[in-house]
Amino acid sequence: xxxxxxxxxxxxxxxxxxxxxxxxxxxxxxxxxxxxxxxxxxxxxxxxxxxxxxxxxxxxxxxxxxxxxxxxxxxxxxxxxxxxxxxxxxxxxxxxxxxxxxxxxxxxxxxxxxxxxxxxxxxxxxxxxxxxxxxxxxxxxxxxxxxxxxxxxxxxxxxxxxxxxxxxxxxxxxxxxxxxxxxxxxxxxxxxxxxxxxxxxxxxxxxxxxxxxxxxxxxxxxxxxxxx
Numbered sequence: 001x002x003x004x005x006x007x008x009x010x011x012x013x014x015x016x017x018x019x020x021x022x023x024x025x026x027x028x029x030x031x032x033x034x035x036x037x038x039x040x041x042x043x044x045x046x047x048x049x050x051x052x053x054x055x056x057x058x059x060x061x062x063x064x065x066x067x068x069x070x071x072x073x074x075x076x077x078x079x080x081x082x083x084x085x086x087x088x089x090x091x092x093x094x095x096x097x098x099x100x101x102x103x104x105x106x107x108x109x110x111x112x113x114x115x116x117x118x119x120x121x122x123x124x125x126x127x128x129x130x131x132x133x134x135x136x137x138x139x140x141x142x143x144x145x146x147x148x149x150x151x152x153x154x155x156x157x158x159x160x161x162x163x164x165x166x167x168x169x170x171x172x173x174x175x176x177x178x179x180x181x182x183x184x185x186x187x188x189x190x191x192x193x194x195x196x197x198x199x200x201x202x203x204x205x206x207x208x209x210x211x212x213x214x215x216x217x218x219x220x221x222x223x224x225x226x227x228x
Contacts, residue, residue, distance in 0.1 A: 030104045038126075042096055049093035052085035052199075053171045056142060059083075062200060079191065080142075082199040091133050091195045094175055095121050098166055101155045112155050114166075117179050130195040137184050137192040139165075139176040140201035148172070148206055153215070161185040174204065 034042055061069030062079040070078040082090075099121045102114035114121060124132045143149050149172025158167045164180040178184055184192045193199050206212035 030100070030106055032105070033100055033103055045089055045093050045096060048086065048089045050171065052082060052090055053173055055084060056080075056082065056172075056201075059201070078202060080201055080203075082201065085199045087193065087197060087199055088128065088130060088133070088195040090199055091136075091138070091193065092125060092128060094138050094177055095133070095136055096125055097168060097170070097175075098155060098177060098179070099125060101168070109154065114179060133195040135178075137178050137194050139188060139191055140193055140199065141174040141176075141204045142201055143169075143172045143174070144203050144205050145207070146172075160188065169206075173201070174206075 033039075059080040059082050061077045062081050064070060072078055098114060099118065101109050101112050102118045103122070121136070124136075151169060152171075153169035155166050155168040158165045158176065160176075163178060163182045163185055165176045166179050167174065167176050169175070178192075191200055191202070207216060
């Protein structure tokens with residue numbers, strides 16, 4: 001999921017400031033999660049998702065009923081479609097990230113849990129049932145700045161209109177996954193992704209959000225500690 005600007009080295013920043021940053025080609029790995037056959041299947045889904053997201057430049061503007069793209073007043077395209085992506089495969093990847101983060105016993109992930117949804121999502125990953133998958137729709141946004149597309153931010157809980165979502169960042173994208181019995185908020189139905197319709201996404205700037213400002217502040221503090 002290191003899908004930053006091709007040709008540029010990725011800068012790794014350790015937010016704790018207690019250890020020197022280390023480059024990793026594999027990320028956080030937990031060999032106790034899957035059996036061998038499940039691991040092979042999961043790896044195939046991961047590869048597909050990485051391919052779909054790394055080719056986001058092939059996305060096309062979502063057309064309105066009159067065949068015009070959805071645009072902001074300044075002319076920017078608001079909604080894009082990843083028509084080259086297989087919706088079912090990408091949806092399985094999104095849920096598998098959440099399940100792995102919840103099921104792992106690694107120290108980095110102890111603060112995150114799906115609670116009663118952990119076993120339900122595991123069953124969906126085994127069955128690939130599109131009807132069950134549709135209950136866990138997700139919203140997708142892409143970071144505008146290439147230099148900020150190389151990071152992965154671990155899952156955290158967010159709420160929209162009193163509906164629970166889980167958010168994680170990876171490959172320059174922000175994923176907001178509905179993990180709730182409540183229906184998708186009406187304002188998101190047109191944007192929500194599932195296992196069937198072509199994948200839709202909007203673009204955003206992480207540094208302009210409260211979440212991004214907190215992260216930037218943590219990076220600055222860690223940079224000062226590392227220089228000391």
